[in-house]
Every structure is written in C-alpha cells, then in structure tokens.
Amino acid sequence: MDKLGLIVKREYLAKVRNKSFIIMTILSPILIVGMILLIVYLTKVNDGEKRIITVLNESSFFNNEFKPTRGISYVHLRDISLSQAKDSTMTLGYFGLLHIPEGDDMEEVAQSTYLFTKENPNTTVTEGLERLFQKTLRLKRLELLGVSSDEFTGIEKPFVMNLATFDGERSIKGITEIKAFIGGAFGYAIMMFIIIYGGFVMRSVIEEKTSRIIEVIISSVKPFQLMLGKIVGTSLAGLTQFIIWIVSASLLLFLVVLFFGIDLSVLSGETSIAPGPVRSASEFSAIVDEDLLPYTREILNIPWGLLIGSFLIYFILGYLIYSSIYAAIGAAVDNETDTQQFIFPIILPLMLAIYVGFFSVFSNPHGPIAVGFSLFPLTSPIVMLMRLPGGIGEGGVPLWQLLLSIALLIGAFLGIVWLASKIYRVGILMYGKRPTYKELFKWLKY
Amino acid sequence: MHHILVAQNVSKSYGDFKALSNVSLEIPENKIYGLLGPNGAGKTTFIRIINQIIYPDTGQLIFDGKPLAPEHIATIGYLPEERGLYKSMKVGEQALYLAQLKGLSRTEAKKRLKDWFERFEIGEWWDKKIQELSKGMAQKIQFIVTVLHKPKLLIFDEPFSGFDPINANIIKDEILRLKEEGTSIIFSTHRMESVEELCEYIALIHKSEKILDGKLSEIKNAYKNNVFNVLLQTEEPKNGLLKDSLEKFNILSSSADEGNWSISIQLPSTDTKGVLAELSKYGNVSKFEEVIPSANDIFIKTVNGKEHHG
Numbered sequence: 240m241d242k243l244g245l246i247v248k249r250e251y252l253a254k255v256r257n258k259s260f261i262i263m264t265i266l267s268p269i270l271i272v273g274m275i276l277l278i279v280y281l282t283k284v285n286d287g288e289k290r291i292i293t294v295l296n297e298s299s300f301f302n303n304e305f306k307p308t309r310g311i312s313y314v315h316l317r318d319i320s321l322s323q324a325k326d327s328t329m330t331l332g333y334f335g336l337l338h339i340p341e342g343d344d345m346e347e348v349a350q351s352t353y354l355f356t357k358e359n360p361n362t363t364v365t366e367g368l369e370r371l372f373q374k375t376l377r378l379k380r381l382e383l384l385g386v387s388s389d390e391f392t393g394i395e396k397p398f399v400m401n402l403a404t405f406d407g408e409r410s411i412k413g414i415t416e417i418k419a420f421i422g423g424a425f426g427y428a429i430m431m432f433i434i435i436y437g438g439f440v441m442r443s444v445i446e447e448k449t450s451r452i453i454e455v456i457i458s459s460v461k462p463f464q465l466m467l468g469k470i471v472g473t474s475l476a477g478l479t480q481f482i483i484w485i486v487s488a489s490l491l492l493f494l495v496v497l498f499f500g501i502d503l504s505v506l507s508g509e510t511s512i513a514p515g516p517v518r519s520a521s522e523f524s525a526i527v528d529e530d531l532l533p534y535t536r537e538i539l540n541i542p543w544g545l546l547i548g549s550f551l552i553y554f555i556l557g558y559l560i561y562s563s564i565y566a567a568i569g570a571a572v573d574n575e576t577d578t579q580q581f582i583f584p585i586i587l588p589l590m591l592a593i594y595v596g597f598f599s600v601f602s603n604p605h606g607p608i609a610v611g612f613s614l615f616p617l618t619s620p621i622v623m624l625m626r627l628p629g630g631i632g633e634g635g636v637p638l639w640q641l642l643l644s645i646a647l648l649i650g651a652f653l654g655i656v657w658l659a660s661k662i663y664r665v666g667i668l669m670y671g672k673r674p675t676y677k678e679l680f681k682w683l684k685y
Numbered sequence: 686m687h688h689i690l691v692a693q694n695v696s697k698s699y700g701d702f703k704a705l706s707n708v709s710l711e712i713p714e715n716k717i718y719g720l721l722g723p724n725g726a727g728k729t730t731f732i733r734i735i736n737q738i739i740y741p742d743t744g745q746l747i748f749d750g751k752p753l754a755p756e757h758i759a760t761i762g763y764l765p766e767e768r769g770l771y772k773s774m775k776v777g778e779q780a781l782y783l784a785q786l787k788g789l790s791r792t793e794a795k796k797r798l799k800d801w802f803e804r805f806e807i808g809e810w811w812d813k814k815i816q817e818l819s820k821g822m823a824q825k826i827q828f829i830v831t832v833l834h835k836p837k838l839l840i841f842d843e844p845f846s847g848f849d850p851i852n853a854n855i856i857k858d859e860i861l862r863l864k865e866e867g868t869s870i871i872f873s874t875h876r877m878e879s880v881e882e883l884c885e886y887i888a889l890i891h892k893s894e895k896i897l898d899g900k901l902s903e904i905k906n907a908y909k910n911n912v913f914n915v916l917l918q919t920e921e922p923k924n925g926l927l928k929d930s931l932e933k934f935n936i937l938s939s940s941a942d943e944g945n946w947s948i949s950i951q952l953p954s955t956d957t958k959g960v961l962a963e964l965s966k967y968g969n970v971s972k973f974e975e976v977i978p979s980a981n982d983i984f985i986k987t988v989n990g991k992e993h994h995g
Contacts, residue, residue: 245785253774451769455830458736458763459786668738670767681700 242460243468250472254439255479264480268488272495290334290364295324297341298348304371311367313337325355335360337368345379404634418541418628419601425550426596426621430589433558436477437565437585440470441578444569444667453667462664470562541628549627552645556652557620561585567659570666577673592618600625610640616651619644658683688747689714689838689869690735695744697730704730706893707744712838712871712886717864719884719901720873721984727893728873729766732840735871736763749837759788762836766843766873768827770815777811780830787834794833801829805855821852828856832863839863840871845879857883877981887980891988901980908978908986911955912937916972917946917964927967934960944968949976 254260294305295316305313314333316324321338328336335356342348349372354360381391444466447453456465568581592612600609604626613623613636623644629635665682666674674682690712697705705727712718722728733739735746737758746753749760771779777798784794802808805825815823824847832839841860845853860883864870872884880887880901888898897904919927919941927946931939937949946968952960957973964970978986 242786245782249782253771257773446771450772451765451767452771454738454765454767455763455769455783455827456786457738458761458765459758459783462738668733685699 243464243471246460246465246468247472247475250443250469251475253443254473254476260476260480264483268484268491271484271488272491275492276495291331292335292337292354292364293324293328293331293333294337294339295319295321296339298339298345300345300348301339301372301375304375308367311364328355329357334364345376349376416601417538419596419604419625421538421541422546422625422628423596423601425546426624427593429550429554429557429620429624430593432477432481432554433561433589434586436473436558437562439473439477440562441565441569442575443469443473444566444663445572445575445578448570448573448667448670457667462667463660466563466566466660466663470559470566474558474562542630545631546624546627549641550624553620553624553648556645556648560616560648560652560655561589563656563659563663567662567666570663571669571674571679572666573670573673588617589621592621596622596625604629605636614640614644614647616648619648661685687714688712689749690753690871691747692731693745693747695731695734695741695746697727697734697739697741703893705734705741708890708893708895709744710888710895710898712869714869715864715867716885717860717870717872717883719880719887719980720871720890721875721877721880721887721980722890723875723988726890728890729842731890732763732765732842732871732873735838735840736761759834760837762787762831762834762839764828764831764839764841764844766846770823770827770830772816773814775811776813776815776818776826779815780826780833783830784833789834797833798829801833805829820847821849824848825852825856828859832859836868838869838871840873842873843876844872844874845876877979877984880980884980889984889987891991896991897983897987904983905977905980908983909975911952912976913950913952913957913960914972914974914976915946915948915950915964915970917948917968917970919944919946919968930963930967933963 290311291314292311293314293316296302305315307313311334316327319327324336324338335354337352337354339348339352342351352372354365354368378388378391382388386394447456460468564585568578568585571581572578595608595612595618599606600612600622603609609622609626612618613626623636623641626636627641631638631641661683662679665685688711690710692708692710692712695705695708696703708727708731710731720728720731730739734741735753737753737755748754748757751757774782780798781791781794784798785791789797799808802811807822807825810818810822810826815826818826828844831841839860844856844860848856857879860870860872872880874880884901886899887901887904889896917927931948935951935953937951939946939948941947950960961970961973964973
C-alpha cells in the first residue's frame with residue numbers, strides 16, 4: 240500500500256503547490272473579512288445619513304415627544320408662520336417640516352398635522368412619526384378612561400408562553416430552530432466541501448486524461464488505487480485549505496475588530512430600533528442571565544460528541560461517495576465542458592437536501608419528510624445532521640433511524656464506489672468522444 | 686528457446702466488440718519482437734493485458750515461466766502510444782515519482798536518473814517543468830522513465846512517434862543497447878521500415894486475430910515466390926531473339942535502355958540454372974537476384990488476403 244501513499248502525497252503536493260490554489264487560500268479570508276467590513280461600513284453610512292425634520296408646533300400638545308433617534312433628529316421652530324417655516328426648512332435643505340396646528344383638542348390637532356417634504360418620505364420615517372403620535376394619543380385616550388400611565392405600562396407587559404416537554408423539562412421558544420441551524424451548518428459545510436473538492440478531483444482526473452499520463456500510471460498501479468489516492472490527496476489539500484481559512488479568517492476578523500474598534504453588532508440590525516428606555520449595562524447583563532441562560536444551557540446540552548462523531552462519519556462517507564462519482568465523470572469525458580450534463584444530477588440531491596433541510600426539517604425535525612431524506616443515502620449526510628442536535632432517543636432521532644441511515648450510507652458507499660471505479664477504469668482509456676448514459680451503463684459490464 | 690511471455694488462447698471483448706479472439710503468442714527472451722497490425726487490430730488491447738491494465742475474458746499468460754501476476758508489474762516497462770507526463774510537475778520530481786511507483790527506492794531511482802540524465806546530457810532539465818520542454822524533450826524523459834527500473838520485458842508502442850530523425854536514432858540505439866544487455870522487447874508499430882531494422886521476430890494481428898507469427902527471416906523465406914531481378918546487357922542484333930526467348934518465361938516486367946535490360950522474372954521453382962543458361966546466350970548477366978519480400982509487402986499481402994478471402 241506504499242504506492243497509495245505515494246499517490247496521496249503527489250496529489251496533495253500537486254494541489255497545494257498549485258498557484259491558483261495558493262492564491263485562493265490566501266485571498267479568501269481577506270475577501271471574507273473585507274466583505275464583512277464593507278457591510279459594516281455600508282450599514283454605518285446608511286445610518287449615518289441623518290434626516291433633520293423641523294417641527295412647527297403651534298399646539299400645546301406633543302411637546303416632549305421629539306427625541307432624536309438613529310436616523311432622524313428634530314429642530315424646533317417657534318413664533319414663525321407656516322409659510323416662513325416651509326421656506327426656511329427648504330433653504331436649509333432639511334428633510335421635511337412637521338406642522339402641528341393650533342387647537343384645544345389633542346385628537347383634532349393630530350388629525351390636522353402634516354408632514355411636508357420635498358419627496359415622498361420612506362416608510363421608516365412615516366411609521367416612526369406615526370408610532371410617536373399613536374403612543375401619546377393612546378396614553379391620552381386611556382387617561383380619559385381613567386387609566387394612569389403607570390397602570391398602562393403594567394398593562395403593556397408582554398406575555399410569554401411557557402413551554403415544557405411531557406417529562407417536565409422546560410423547553411424554550413426557538414431552540415428547535417437554533418438546533419437545526421447548528422446541524423444545518425454542519426450539513427452545509429459538507430455540501431460546500433463536496434462541491435468544491437469533488438470538482439477538484441474531477442478536474443485532476445481530466446488533467447491526467449488530457450496530458451495522456453494516465454496509461455503510464457496505471458501500468459504501475461491499479462486504477463482503483465489511483466482513484467482512491469487522488470480522492471484522499473485532494474481531500475487532505477481541501478482540509479488544509481478549510482482549516483487555514485477558518486483560522487486566518489477568525490484571526491483577521493479579531494484583529495480588525497480589535498484595532499479598528501468596529502462594532503459588528505450593527506449587523507444584527509436590532510440596536511437601531513430597540514424600543515423603550517435604554518437599559519443600563521448591569522440591567523442588560525441581568526437580562527442576559529435571565530433570558531439567555533436556558534439557551535446557553537440548551538446549546539451546551541446538544542450532544543456535541545454525538546454530533547461531531549456523526550459529522551465525521553457522514554462527512555467521510557458522503558464525501559467519498561460524491562467524489563468517486565466526480566472521479567467517474569472526469570474519467571468519462573475528455574474536457575471540462577463536457578461535464579455539465581453529468582454534474583447536474585449530482586448537484587441535485589445535494590441542493591434538495593439543503594432545501595428540504597431548511598424548509599422541512601427546521602419546522603419539523605422528525606416528520607416523515609425529514610425521516611425519509613435522512614435515510615436516503617445521497618441526502619442523509621446533510622439532512623441527518625440537521626436532525627441530530629435534538630439528540631438520540633426520546634424527543635430526538637430514534638436510534639434505529641440513525642443506525643439504519645448509517646447502514647444505508649455504508650451500503651451506498653460500497654455500491655457507488657464500486658460502480659464509479661468501473662466507469663473510471665474504462666473511461667480513463669477512452670478518448671475522443673463524449674459518452675452517453677447508455678454507453679456508461681455498457682462500460683459497467685466490460 | 687526460453688520465452689519471456691507466452692499467451693495462450695487469449696480473448697477479450699468489449700460488449701459486442703471482439704478486441705482479441707484466441708490469440709496465442711510466444712515471445713522469445715532477449716529478442717526484439719515486432720507486434721504488427723493495422724490500427725484497431727487489437728495490438729493495444731493485447732499490450733494492456735500484458736500490463737494488467739485490463740484482464741482477458743479467457744486464456745492465460747505465462748510470464749517468465751509463471752502465470753502473469755501483479756508482482757510482475759515491477760519487471761515490465763511500458764511506453765504507451767497515448768503517452769504524456771504531468772505538465773506542471775518538475776522533470777526530476779516526476780521521474781522520481783514514476784520510478785517509485787514501479788517499486789524503486791527513492792535513492793536508487795535518483796542515482797539511476799543521474800546516470801541517464803548525464804548520458805542524454807540533459808542534467809539542467811531536472812528542475813524544469815514539463816510544459817517548458819519541447820515535445821521531443823518530454824519524450825526523452827518519458828523513455829528514461831520507462832526503462833529506469835531495468836525491466837525484464839520492455840513494451841514500446843509506436844516509440845518513435847514524436848521524435849525527430851536524430852532523436853529517433855538515439856532512441857533506436859538505446860533500444861538496441863537494452864537488448865544487448867539482455868532485455869526482451871516487444872515493439873508494436875504499423876511502420877514497417879523500423880520493423881525491418883529492429884525485429885527478429887514478428888506477429889501480425891488483424892481484426893482481433895493473429896494471422897502470422899514467427900522469425901522474420903523465416904517468414905520472408907516462406908513468402909518468397911521465386912521472383913528474380915535480372916540486369917542483362919545485350920548486343921543490338923540479339924534484342925529481337927531475346928524477346929522471343931522471354932516468351933517462355935513468366936515475365937513480370939521488363940524494360941530496355943539501349944541494350945541494358947532490367948527484367949523481373951518469376952520461375953516455377955527455385956531452380957535457376959535453366960533460365961541463367963538461357964539468358965546468358967543473349968548477353969552479359971550483370972545481376973541475378975532473388976526478390977525477398979519486405980515486411981511491408983508481407984503485411985499488405987496478408988492483410989489484403991484476409992480481407993478478400995475471409
């Protein structure tokens with residue numbers, strides 16, 4: 240088997256010394272971090288555009304409502320007429336003028352209030368203003384009904400449904416989605432790895448065919464050894480690249496955040512519309528403890544050992560299945576343009592697995608569709624991983640399903656690798672024409 | 686005679702297509718054996734079977750007295766017709782890799798490669814990539830890699846394609862040298878001139894069947910059909926008489942240039958006395974030579990014979 244080692248080593252070195260591979264390895268983390276920075280920057284620029292609205296309030300109401308927010312600030316005008324106010328707002332180039340007319344009745348005043356702008360204002364502006372008025376009006380109306388503002392705050396307190404499983408364990412809203420998301424991340428990683436590095440395997444086979452070295456090699460080693468060595472060598476190169484990407488991208492991001500003090504939280508988009516009074520830091524951490532603790536606990540409760548163990552099994556088997564198909568395709572054709580018709584059927588189950596995963600497994604991890612796709616060998620590496628964070632047994636994936644799924648995967652692995660290696664063995668010595676599916680089927684019998 | 690390789694009733698089909706049917710061959714040790722045949726006759730299939738790239742449907746092969754087995758791969762060297770090298774890999778590294786795949790240790794391979802590179806005076810190519818070399822240069826590397834592990838049996842499939850005449854000669858000399866050193870060589874081609882030069886034994890394969898094999902000189906003798914080329918100088922008055930006299934023989938062609946006759950004549954047997962005596966009456970026989978068919982003639986004749994008569 241030392242020949243296999245030689246092949247693996249050559250394939251690995253050929254890949255990692257390849258110029259475009261090196262460039263991709265170095266450039267991708269920079270691109271990813273650069274993209275994140277760009278998004279942060281663009282978000283800031285977008286928010287940084289302050290709209291100034293002048294307020295001409297001739298009534299005695301709504302005096303303390305206009306507090307500057309992230310996007311809008313207010314300038315109060317006094318003792319001028321409406322037309323003067325319009326003129327000066329326009330001259331100063333402000334966004335708009337809010338006119339609250341004189342009156343004794345708050346409802347009437349509100350009804351006749353106008354926002355004058357040069358262009359149609361967007362909904363964020365109008366809705367913000369509407370909320371502002373509505374809140375004051377509601378308080379006023381409730382006051383008329385005899386409800387004080389303190390009492391109102393009490394009424395406004397939101398209601399949260401308590402959730403529990405039958406055996407009394409407290410469950411939390413959204414945790415199913417979080418778990419499926421974690422599993423989905425694993426499944427997605429498998430899919431990306433298959434598509435990127437399966438393609439590498441295929442191109443490497445095509446290269447051996449077009450450079451005509453293939454017959455020289457297989458007069459020394461068995462075609463199957465060459466195929467296996469190629470797949471393993473390319474995967475190791477892929478793993479190297481993946482690890483470099485993850486480590487360097489995290490490091491780079493960390494450094495950028497550290498040195499430039501960039502606030503990544505703008506990405507979440509939550510902070511800008513956080514309603515109500517700003518919570519102090521201590522208050523906030525108390526909330527974190529109170530609300531997030533169960534989540535943290537649940538995430539810690541995810542059977543990580545099982546998940547990572549299964550990830551490795553599904554990753555290795557799934558990748559070997561797909562990359563051996565890629566190798567067979569590479570062997571069947573003479574150049575890369577001929578691969579399209581064969582590649583689509585491979586990508587299809589992968590895409591299906593991802594979509595079924597995100598649309599069906601997220602909402603119902605143990606429904607019939609989720610079960611079916613997590614048993615079917617071509618989709619199970621992705622779909623089963625999305626189900627697994629829920630654990631095994633009660634409330635999770637029944638053990639028999641996991642075992643059956645792995646057994647089917649192993650069976651498919653043996654069968655497909657066998658078929659692929661037959662096509663590979665015949666294909667590498669065929670030149671000149673693009674085979675049809677019918678011919679590929681014939682090759683199996685050679 | 687000892688045989689390096691014996692094939693017994695080897696057949697191979699691809700689906701409905703018969704690539705080899707019942708081919709039996711005996712390839713003698715330490716000789717150059719020409720494997721001839723038109724394109725698509727089955728030569729490459731046979732060679733691939735020897736290299737265990739594919740396996741025969743029926744029949745068996747005996748290599749050096751034992752049934753052909755995977756361990757023999759290290760003692761066979763193969764230069765395929767469809768050949769090439771990794772374009773973006775460096776010459777030295779690539780040669781080392783291919784030699785190691787044939788079972789040589791890295792140090793041994795390095796030592797032998799150094800010798801070969803010195804002999805071909807190509808030491809400075811070691812760190813170049815194949816894509817920087819010309820086609821002929823790459824072919825030289827390919828040749829070295831094929832013979833580096835000192836195989837007992839060397840198989841060359843159209844070895845001279847891709848070489849200019851000077852380099853083709855260098856390679857031809859190397860092949861002859863390897864034979865002198867005791868290597869058995871199978872030489873597959875459809876170019877007959879090199880067969881005449883190199884091969885002591887040949888086999889002719891046509892439409893998946895072996896139609897002829899044996900020692901080239903014997904085959905040639907068997908294909909002789911008593912045709913003789915004659916140069917005859919006559920004196921003017923006898924020209925007419927000669928013409929009459931020639932009627933008695935089976936003349937294939939004749940031409941005269943001021944009494945210099947060039948005649949091709951077919952005799953009923955190898956007995957030449959009668960015709961020589963007859964011709965001598967009319968002048969001076971300056972040349973009387975039996976025509977030995979070329980490999981090319983034999984090739985065309987047998988292939989065409991098969992086409993016409995089944």
